[in-house]
Amino acid sequence: MRRYGSAVLLLLVGGAVLRISLFSELYLRYVQAALRPYLVISGSLLILLGLVAAVRGMRQRDHEEHEDHEEHGEEEEGEEAEHDHGHSHSHSHGGPRIAWLLTLPALALLLFPPPALGSYSASREEAQRAAQGVGTFSALPAGKVLDISVAQYSSRAIYDTGHSLKGRTLRMTGFVTHGSDGTWYLTRLLVTCCAADATISKVEIRGDETDGAPQTDSWVTVTGTWIPKGKLGTDGAWPPVLKAAQVEQVKEPADPYDKR
Amino acid sequence: MRVQNERTVVDGLRLAVRAMVYAVVGGAALLAIATVVSVLGPMLALDLYTPAVAAWWTVFTAVAVQGVPFLLLGTVVSAAIGAFVPERVFTKVLPRNQALAVPIAGAAGVVLPGCECASVPVASSLMRRGVAPAAALAFLLSAPAINPVVLVATSIAFPGQPKMVLGRLIASLATAVVMGWLWARFGREEWLRLPKRKQAATSSPTGVKAFVAGLQHDFLHAGGFLVLGAAAAATFNIAVPRSILDIFTGSSWLSLLLLAFLAVVLCVCSEADAFVAASLSGFSPAAKLAFMVVGPMVDLKLIALQAGTFGRAFAFRFSSATWLVAVVSSTLVGWWLL
Numbered sequence: 001m002r003r004y005g006s007a008v009l010l011l012l013v014g015g016a017v018l019r020i021s022l023f024s025e026l027y028l029r030y031v032q033a034a035l036r037p038y039l040v041i042s043g044s045l046l047i048l049l050g051l052v053a054a055v056r057g058m059r060q061r062d063h064e065e066h067e068d069h070e071e072h073g074e075e076e077e078g079e080e081a082e083h084d085h086g087h088s089h090s091h092s093h094g095g096p097r098i099a100w101l102l103t104l105p106a107l108a109l110l111l112f113p114p115p116a117l118g119s120y121s122a123s124r125e126e127a128q129r130a131a132q133g134v135g136t137f138s139a140l141p142a143g144k145v146l147d148i149s150v151a152q153y154s155s156r157a158i159y160d161t162g163h164s165l166k167g168r169t170l171r172m173t174g175f176v177t178h179g180s181d182g183t184w185y186l187t188r189l190l191v192t193c194c195a196a197d198a199t200i201s202k203v204e205i206r207g208d209e210t211d212g213a214p215q216t217d218s219w220v221t222v223t224g225t226w227i228p229k230g231k232l233g234t235d236g237a238w239p240p241v242l243k244a245a246q247v248e249q250v251k252e253p254a255d256p257y258d259k260r
Numbered sequence: 261m262r263v264q265n266e267r268t269v270v271d272g273l274r275l276a277v278r279a280m281v282y283a284v285v286g287g288a289a290l291l292a293i294a295t296v297v298s299v300l301g302p303m304l305a306l307d308l309y310t311p312a313v314a315a316w317w318t319v320f321t322a323v324a325v326q327g328v329p330f331l332l333l334g335t336v337v338s339a340a341i342g343a344f345v346p347e348r349v350f351t352k353v354l355p356r357n358q359a360l361a362v363p364i365a366g367a368a369g370v371v372l373p374g375c376e377c378a379s380v381p382v383a384s385s386l387m388r389r390g391v392a393p394a395a396a397l398a399f400l401l402s403a404p405a406i407n408p409v410v411l412v413a414t415s416i417a418f419p420g421q422p423k424m425v426l427g428r429l430i431a432s433l434a435t436a437v438v439m440g441w442l443w444a445r446f447g448r449e450e451w452l453r454l455p456k457r458k459q460a461a462t463s464s465p466t467g468v469k470a471f472v473a474g475l476q477h478d479f480l481h482a483g484g485f486l487v488l489g490a491a492a493a494a495t496f497n498i499a500v501p502r503s504i505l506d507i508f509t510g511s512s513w514l515s516l517l518l519l520a521f522l523a524v525v526l527c528v529c530s531e532a533d534a535f536v537a538a539s540l541s542g543f544s545p546a547a548k549l550a551f552m553v554v555g556p557m558v559d560l561k562l563i564a565l566q567a568g569t570f571g572r573a574f575a576f577r578f579s580s581a582t583w584l585v586a587v588v589s590s591t592l593v594g595w596w597l598l
Contacts (some may be wrong), residue, residue, distance in 0.1 A: 006476050013483065017328055030322035038329035045332060049476050096477070098484030098568060105324040105487060114318040120311035193532030195322035196497055 003061060007054035009099055014046030016106040020113065028255040029116040031194045116256035119177045119217045122187045122200045136162040145169045145223060150188035151201040151258045157226060157240030159233055165226040170242070173221045173250060176214045177202065184213035185239065186222050191257040201258065207244035214247065221248045312498055319497045323490035323561070326529060327377045331482055334378030338385035339474035343467060347390045358394050362440030365395035366433055369402030376404035376530050376556050377486060380565045381478050387454055393447065398440030401582065404530040404556040405432035414552065417534035423597050424545065428534075431553045431593040435586045442581065451578075453571030485568035489561025493527035496560070500525065516547040516594075520587050523555035530556035546594025553590040558583045 020026040021039035031039075108114060137160045140146060148170050156165050174188040185202040205213075205222055214220050224244040230236030354361045372378060383400035387393055404410065406429050418424040519537075528536050533555040537548040558579045567575035 006480060009480055010476065013328070017325070020325070027325065029318065031326045035326060035329065039325070042329045042332045046479075049472065049479070052472055053476055096481040096484060098488070099480035101484045101487040102480070105321045105490070108317060108321055109325070114321050115314055117315055117318050118311070120315050192535040193529045194326035196319050196493060196526070197528050197532045197536050199536075 003057045010050030012106045016109040017043035025254045154201045154240045158237045171223045188258045204241045320494035327486045330377040334381045335478040338381040341385045343471035350391045358444040361395040362398045366398035366402040366436040372403040379403040384569045394440045394444035398436045402436035414534040417538040427597045431590045434589045451574045485564040489564040492560040496525040519547045519551040520554045523551045527559040527561040545598040549594045550590040554586045
């Protein structure tokens with residue numbers, strides 16, 4: 001461990017980063033999509049550095065055995081004198097001790113990657129809407145059923161003086177959270193850089209034929225129409241409401257967060 | 261000859277015995293751990309893996325994962341400076357006069373595109389290369405706050421408010437320069453424990469080998485502190501409910517101080533903090549500015565990184581002074597511009 005500490009740590013961290021970015025899409029649970037190429041590059045570079053450290057460790061071991069034998073009086077050519085470089089700081093090869101903390105996130109990512117943030121975080125982050133102010137929005141694309149993000153729906157519902165949602169059939173995907181009085185919400189977290197800066201958007205779902213709300217944290221796709229509520233741009237307009245025609249259970253999407 | 265042979269035999273035996281002892285002890289320990297984990301693990305995991313703990317792990321790994329590329333960028337730059345840039349380059353480029361060198365170094369922060377994780381290793385390697393600490397520290401503070409990536413992100417987060425971007429640029433640069441001057445005037449060498457990289461101390465080798473060794477060491481070292489900071493950030497993220505903010509929105513003074521404090525504990529990366537600031541509705545523009553000026557310069561993750569690189573005595577003094585200066589400068593700029 002003393003000799004291969006650096007190598008082990010670098011390989012572990014590099015492997016963890018590649019596992020979530022190159023070999024799966026798990027990285028989307030933690031950071032935004034644009035970071036992927038940088039994660040892949042970093043992971044590869046770390047693996048490379050780890051291999052270099054491992055080779056150096058092995059070479060150093062050979063060298064030390066060399067020296068042991070020398071001390072025992074065996075004749076040696078000492079041709080490796082120029083590779084000697086590593087010897088004077090052999091104690092630093094294990095890497096700094098604080099570096100072992102890196103095993104915590106690395107092993108977590110390799111063995112049991114933590115889940116995406118869900119209803120727990122959503123319940124703690126109340127009503128932090130961007131104060132945009134009312135105004136008109138760009139026109140929505142035409143089509144019979146329109147796929148729209150929860151964040152987009154809620155900002156149009158609350159701030160759009162052009163009422164672009166009026167008369168449209170809309171389809172949104174998110175997870176389920178529950179209000180205190182039997183209402184339920186379609187919720188999606190929005191991540192800008194990493195999960196530490198997650199903010200929430202949610203839409204209250206109403207429907208006459210929905211027999212009982214779906215389970216908290218289950219993912220659903222809801223199709224329905226906009227119900228205007230409150231005065232635009234005020235607290236009364238929040239959270240926006242959707243009249244659901246169809247609620248469908250779906251699998252958690254690869255990218256669990258909304259993009260900005 | 262026979263004596264030698266006997267010796268090798270004895271050596272071999274000793275080695276074999278040692279290997280066997282290791283194998284037996286290690287194997288037994290491994291077995292014990294595996295049994296305990298497989299029996300108790302599921303029970304414990306079910307009890308301890310509450311939604312709050314799950315969210316903690318997610319935020320913790322998220323901060324660490326998103327820090328890795330930037331940290332690596334910073335250590336690549338710093339190792340390259342250490343290995344390939346001769347010392348006289350910096351002494352030639354920067355004026356001898358510290359009072360002049362500080363603003364130049366602060367403005368040079370524009371060139372390092374990244375968040376705050378990248379700037380600590382770079383600043384440390386600049387110091388090792390003979391740059392005056394005051395100038396290197398001004399660079400350390402300004403780089404994550406005023407680089408183009410961050411400024412563009414800020415302008416996207418505050419559409420139609422170019423004054424917010426300008427205010428951020430001015431207040432951050434002012435804080436960095438003032439801190440550099442303060443260090444030049446009052447700073448003491450003994451607070452600053454420059455990392456003596458063992459191999460660099462004696463002959464300071466250059467070239468590819470030194471680059472690789474420096475990179476490995478710096479990344480592992482800073483990475484450990486990044487993890488420490490990520491743990492602190494995740495803990496605050498989970499423990500402090502955001503609804504607490506609503507209590508303070510009434511008083512503009514309290515709200516400014518509160519957001520300046522929040523910037524320290526939330527450790528939002530400097531490329532994202534503008535979006536977070538923009539989403540804090542109900543706060544005055546000056547308070548949001550303070551959040552964005554303090555965040556890249558003082559936060560738990562950075563304090564951990566600085567403590568690891570420059571020593572604890574330095575990190576606490578420097579961070580608290582920086583916090584004060586950043587609050588004052590964003591108050592002034594906010595009052596003047598916004």
